[in-house]
Amino acid sequence: MSPVVMWAGGAMLAVAALLIVARIERGPSMLDRAIALDALVASLMGGLAMWSATTGRSDLVNVLVVLALVGFIGSVTLARFVAVEPEDEGRILTPEEVRIHDARLREALERERDRSAAGRDSAAQRAHPEGEQQ
Amino acid sequence: MSVVEWVASACFLLGCALTLVAAIGILRFPDLLARMHAGTKPQVLGLVLSMTGLGLSIGSSQVAWKLILVIVFQFMTAPVSAHMVGRAGYRTGKVREDLLEVDELTEDLERAKADETPG
Numbered sequence: 195m196s197p198v199v200m201w202a203g204g205a206m207l208a209v210a211a212l213l214i215v216a217r218i219e220r221g222p223s224m225l226d227r228a229i230a231l232d233a234l235v236a237s238l239m240g241g242l243a244m245w246s247a248t249t250g251r252s253d254l255v256n257v258l259v260v261l262a263l264v265g266f267i268g269s270v271t272l273a274r275f276v277a278v279e280p281e282d283e284g285r286i287l288t289p290e291e292v293r294i295h296d297a298r299l300r301e302a303l304e305r306e307r308d309r310s311a312a313g314r315d316s317a318a319q320r321a322h323p324e325g326e327q328q
Numbered sequence: 329m330s331v332v333e334w335v336a337s338a339c340f341l342l343g344c345a346l347t348l349v350a351a352i353g354i355l356r357f358p359d360l361l362a363r364m365h366a367g368t369k370p371q372v373l374g375l376v377l378s379m380t381g382l383g384l385s386i387g388s389s390q391v392a393w394k395l396i397l398v399i400v401f402q403f404m405t406a407p408v409s410a411h412m413v414g415r416a417g418y419r420t421g422k423v424r425e426d427l428l429e430v431d432e433l434t435e436d437l438e439r440a441k442a443d444e445t446p447g
Contacts, residue, residue: 195336196337199341202344207344210351213351216355217354243378244381269412270412276416
């Protein structure tokens with residue numbers, strides 16, 4: 195196969211994969227992501243087919259068979275266990291929200307460390323009530 | 329290039345173009361069912377065309393049988409996943425009712441509920 199066909203088709207497949215990844219990033223629900231992942235696997239299969247035709251490697255055909263067989267398991271599993279998600283949950287946090295969340299987490303960790311240190315002190319006092327130093 | 333190679337190249341280009349169309353549809357369409365439509369039909373046809381092109385350009389019967397197997401698997405698994413995703417989407421309220429022309433499932437469910445209540 196001529197390289198022109200390979201490059202033209204490969205460019206189309208690459209653009210398609212990018213668009214699909216954009217949908218996966220955006221996709222408001224897990225089901226949208228599942229069908230986008232199916233489409234991504236299909237475009238991967240197209241790319242593999244073209245690579246196999248260009249280089250004449252017929253062993254890649256086995257990979258195509260496997261991908262066609264297992265490609266749908268992901269979306270079926272997701273669809274089986276999908277639940278009603280809150281409206282706000284299916285998006286990526288903004289940097290501001292991440293900062294707030296991190297600050298809260300760090301504060302909780304700090305508190306936890308203080309408490310465990312205090313607990314160690316009081317345990318030491320209970321063990322040595324005369325106040326001897328170790 | 330021979331005729332077979334020309335046909336194979338045309339099949340590959342058409343298949344890649346259909347994959348691109350499917351990706352644009354998945355990105356642009358407004359709700360889950362429309363995206364499923366874009367993600368299954370042009371996608372499967374594009375894959376069939378790519379497999380045809382590969383079979384033509386390799387040109388051995390062993391490979392051709394495997395490619396037919398790929399297409400058969402795709403035809404068997406695509407409706408299964410589409411059915412599961414559509415059902416889950418309907419049950420969890422991901423279907424936008426204002427975009428639907430006909431909604432026979434809701435009508436049927438309501439009729440079944442109305443039949444059930446008196447008895």
